[in-house]
Amino acid sequence: MTAADPHADLPVPTRATQSSFSTTHASGIEIPFRTELKAQVPAELSDVLAFYRAELGQRGWQELPEGTTLAADHTLLTFASPKGPGLLTLDRAKGETTVELVQRNKEVAAKANVLPISGQARLVFGYLVPDVASLAINGQVIEIAGGANHPQMLDLPPGTYSYTLVVSGRRVCSDTVTVAAGEAWALHDDRKPSQLY
Structure with a gap:
């Protein structure tokens, strides 16, 4: 499995059947303080998990032990990313793995008083x-x-x-x-x- 855009901050597997990005901004501040990716991938959860561990590691994200949940049909991982806290949630249902990847920008959130x-x-x-x-x-x-x-x-x-x-x-x-x-x-x-x- 490879990333559709190898330079994207939040990688999407090429096999994703659906993906969407959303951002949260503060008035007057161009850089978002929260970025979220949602995707659906017709692959086993373990394969999608391996993809994200590799891709996020290449982007400087460090997996943290606290808050981790690993199960056959649900995974939750917390990260320290170069911009701030990150969270990866994977769920398996109906032959697909759903992805929710969130990156929070602590510096921008502080400027926005959030x-x-x-x-x-x-x-x-x-x-x-x-x-x-x-x-x-x-x-x-x-x-x-x-x-x-x-x-x-x-x-x-x-x-x-x-x-x-x-x-x-x-x-x-x-x-x-x-x-x-x-x-x-x-x-x-x-x-x-x-x-x-």
Whole structure:
């Protein structure tokens, strides 16, 4: 198995039947602080794992022992990459191996003020609404100024949190978010939480 583009930061096997890239940027900063590859490869998980270990190693990624899961139908590997933390998730189902490869750029995330306090997770929220909103989470209520263009942030210990967003006295969303140390998540009024970093 070889890489379709040997110079790409996030390699895709030539045998991939489907692949997509997404990036997360901060306003005014051109370089993304999170890049994600999703792909489907009609190959055994062990072959795809061998491909990524070789290709990422050539790109200066170092596999870390913490957080590793190795099973016949699921693999999770953590890495230290030249730009920051990396995560490879492989799952086997229906004759294919699905790939999710994420690289986070710590330097850019720090410039964008997305990095949480050490050992914590960060929630980012801000709504372009004309009215005042409030967010109830973890036993506290946070007021969000109407029409605010700048996001507000809250650092919390890792865990699962229920939250409710209220706009003009009306509940517009209630959901849960599970966060790990070092992660940043955006809370939205119209869709599920999304991982920023």
